[in-house]
Amino acid sequence: MSGQVTIVTGKKSxxxxxxxxxxxxxxxxxxxxxxxxxxxxxxxxEEDAAKxxxxxxxxxxxxxxxxxxxxxxxxxxxxxxxxxxxxxVLVILLAFPAAYALSIRPVKKxxxxxxxxxxxxMLPVVAGLLPIYLFAQSVGFLDxxxxxxxxxxxxxxxxxxxxxxSFLSEVPVEILEAASVDGANLIRTLRSVVAPxxxxxxxxxxxxxxxxxxxxLLFARVLTGTVAQTAPVxxxxxxxxxxxxxAKVCAASIVVSLPVLIxxxxxxxxxxxxLSLGAVK
Amino acid sequence: MSVExxxxxxxxxxxxxxxxxxxxxxxxxGDWARRGPLLPxxxxxxxxxxxxxxxxxxxxxxxxxxxxxxxxxxxGIDNFRRxxxxxxxxxxxxxxxxxxxxxxxxSLVFGLLIALLLDRKFRGRGAVRTMMITPFLVVPVAAAxxxxxxLYNPTYGxxxxxxxxxxxxxxxxxxxxxxxxxxxxxxxxxxxxxxxxMLILLAGLQSRxxxxxxxxxxxxxxxxxxxxxxxxxxxxxxLELSALLGSIYVVQNFDAVFTITSGGLGTANLPYTIYxxxxxxxxxxxxxxxGVIVVIGTIAIATLALRSVSxxxxxxxxx
Numbered sequence: 001m002s003g004q005v006t007i008v009t010g011k012k013s014x015x016x017x018x019x020x021x022x023x024x025x026x027x028x029x030x031x032x033x034x035x036x037x038x039x040x041x042x043x044x045x046e047e048d049a050a051k052x053x054x055x056x057x058x059x060x061x062x063x064x065x066x067x068x069x070x071x072x073x074x075x076x077x078x079x080x081x082x083x084x085x086x087x088x089v090l091v092i093l094l095a096f097p098a099a100y101a102l103s104i105r106p107v108k109k110x111x112x113x114x115x116x117x118x119x120x121x122m123l124p125v126v127a128g129l130l131p132i133y134l135f136a137q138s139v140g141f142l143d144x145x146x147x148x149x150x151x152x153x154x155x156x157x158x159x160x161x162x163x164x165x166s167f168l169s170e171v172p173v174e175i176l177e178a179a180s181v182d183g184a185n186l187i188r189t190l191r192s193v194v195a196p197x198x199x200x201x202x203x204x205x206x207x208x209x210x211x212x213x214x215x216x217l218l219f220a221r222v223l224t225g226t227v228a229q230t231a232p233v234x235x236x237x238x239x240x241x242x243x244x245x246x247a248k249v250c251a252a253s254i255v256v257s258l259p260v261l262i263x264x265x266x267x268x269x270x271x272x273x274x275l276s277l278g279a280v281k
Numbered sequence: 282m283s284v285e286x287x288x289x290x291x292x293x294x295x296x297x298x299x300x301x302x303x304x305x306x307x308x309x310x311g312d313w314a315r316r317g318p319l320l321p322x323x324x325x326x327x328x329x330x331x332x333x334x335x336x337x338x339x340x341x342x343x344x345x346x347x348x349x350x351x352x353x354x355x356x357g358i359d360n361f362r363r364x365x366x367x368x369x370x371x372x373x374x375x376x377x378x379x380x381x382x383x384x385x386x387x388s389l390v391f392g393l394l395i396a397l398l399l400d401r402k403f404r405g406r407g408a409v410r411t412m413m414i415t416p417f418l419v420v421p422v423a424a425a426x427x428x429x430x431x432l433y434n435p436t437y438g439x440x441x442x443x444x445x446x447x448x449x450x451x452x453x454x455x456x457x458x459x460x461x462x463x464x465x466x467x468x469x470x471x472x473x474x475x476x477x478x479m480l481i482l483l484a485g486l487q488s489r490x491x492x493x494x495x496x497x498x499x500x501x502x503x504x505x506x507x508x509x510x511x512x513x514x515x516x517x518x519x520l521e522l523s524a525l526l527g528s529i530y531v532v533q534n535f536d537a538v539f540t541i542t543s544g545g546l547g548t549a550n551l552p553y554t555i556y557x558x559x560x561x562x563x564x565x566x567x568x569x570x571x572g573v574i575v576v577i578g579t580i581a582i583a584t585l586a587l588r589s590v591s592x593x594x595x596x597x598x599x600x
Binding site: 017020023027028031032034037041049050051052053054094095098100101102106107116119120122123124125126127129130132133134135150151153154157158161211214215217218222232235236239245246249250252253254256260261264268271272275276277279280 | 312314315316317318319321322323325326329330331332333334336337340395398399401402403404405406408409410411412413414415416417418419420421422423424426427428430431432434436437439441442443445446472475476477480481483484485488519522523526529532533535536539540551552555556559560565568569572573575576579580583
């Protein structure tokens with residue numbers, strides 16, 4: 001997508017082109033500024049971070065990061081990684097066959113099924129939270145990372161089904177049918193025709209599912225305690241301390257956001273495909 | 282909850298069994314072979330998302346507060362009456378509407394303007410695009426903490442720091458969150474959701490048939506006419522898709538309300554109110570009734586929205 005060439009239409013736009021390009025830069029800088037500010041503050045001492053007006057040239061230090069890691073965030077980061085990665089794997093394992101049954105060899109009323117999946121995204125999660133809590137409480141499943149893995153799977157499954165179906169529907173069925181007549185051809189067709197279409201779809205779906213699971217707060221906050229606590233819950237919990245804490249909060253926010261930032265920057269085009277449920281390719 | 286959408290002819294052709302597999306038994310096994318791969322996902326979704334909601338409906342008709350376990354029993358429509366006549370709930374409904382509409386509309390407008398800027402060729406376009414999507418990649422809780430403490434804070438936040446830079450020591454130092462609690466939340470969310478809208482709309486802009494637009498330019502249509510009569514109609518379905526997806530997420534927002542104001546200063550939206558009724562007050566019956574009301578409201582809006590978005594995917598599948 002980003003590689004697509006856009007032709008500047010009309011002759012007049014060339015004159016204002018310089019101005020509009022500059023405007024785009026200003027808007028981009030304004031949007032990224034809070035994050036840059038957070039990054040800079042995270043490297044300041046607490047005393048410098050609390051100065052007003054701010055001191056941009058203050059000496060840089062790792063003290064904020066050190067005091068964040070001293071509060072013991074690793075178990076919650078490990079929990080977040082476990083919940084996000086395992087639920088993403090589960091989502092793909094469930095979504096791929098479902099998407100196949102909705103595109104390549106579609107069941108009857110496949111559009112109804114597809115919209116059923118999307119409609120579950122519209123059920124506000126708070127409406128199902130209480131029964132899940134009561135159930136988990138009665139079977140001793142509270143504060144268990146597997147509960148989050150199952151819930152995150154259900155949260156992301158509709159997105160993945162929609163996306164993968166959208167990609168699979170581009171597979172030329174005629175070639176598949178012709179190839180399935182003799183087996184040797186089938187494997188080659190799968191590798192040379194199907195895989196190039198499907199692999200990017202799986203990558204986009206996995207990226208989006210990982211990001212949404214990593215970010216989730218409400219379920220994690222209500223259903224976990226000290227054992228299965230995730231990184232976002234940990235973040236909300238440690239601002240209560242007295243005294244200056246801005247540099248520490250900024251450092252913590254950077255660390256917790258880092259996996260999403262890296263994944264998102266590395267796969268910007270996949271991000272668009274994923275966010276639009278595969279409608280945009 | 283399903284929405285009728287016409288299956289396209291290609292798929293219905295595929296769904297009929299191929300010639301040679303006559304006989305109901307054959308067809309039946311064929312149907313199940315088709316359904317097989319779908320069932321794990323479908324059964325999983327029904328158990329995890331639909332079953333709890335059925336329980337919610339049952340509990341919504343019960344008198345059930347965890348602090349008074351002896352008084353558990355049937356309550357009829359009592360919970361619904363209490364929820365709907367409660368001033369706090371009514372206010373929460375209003376806050377939810379304002380928050381969702383405000384965030385979605387503002388991010389759509391900003392997203393469209395920025396997408397138009399980024400649709401042009403200029404030096405460093407890739408870099409600007411990367412800068413633009415950064416807000417969306419900050420974990421929502423971290424973003425809320427950033428706005429609350431590093432930007433809005435009256436004594437050491439960046440906003441008041443900039444005011445001091447500009448106007449010296451006598452500069453006004455407003456307490457942003459206390460003065461405008463709801464708008465503080467809306468702006469923090471608009472900052473995060475504008476990149477989302479921008480990405481989808483930019484993709485829409487780049488899928489325009491450029492030859493037609495060039496021809497219109499040669500025929501003497503000016504920039505505004507091209508935008509109004511060609512670009513905007515083409516973008517319509519992308520605007521609808523981004524508005525629908527944005528609404529799905531923003532209407533359920535919990536992170537920003539929880540972090541920035543903890544639901545105080547009149548900013549508690551429905552998700553936060555239900556969370557509080559259930560998690561702090563332990564009034565299960567009432568929380569469930571509020572949940573049922575939210576779902577009914579969402580279904581009404583979502584049915585309308587789904588109808589419009591289904592046209593986008595029908596066109597896409599009809600290719």
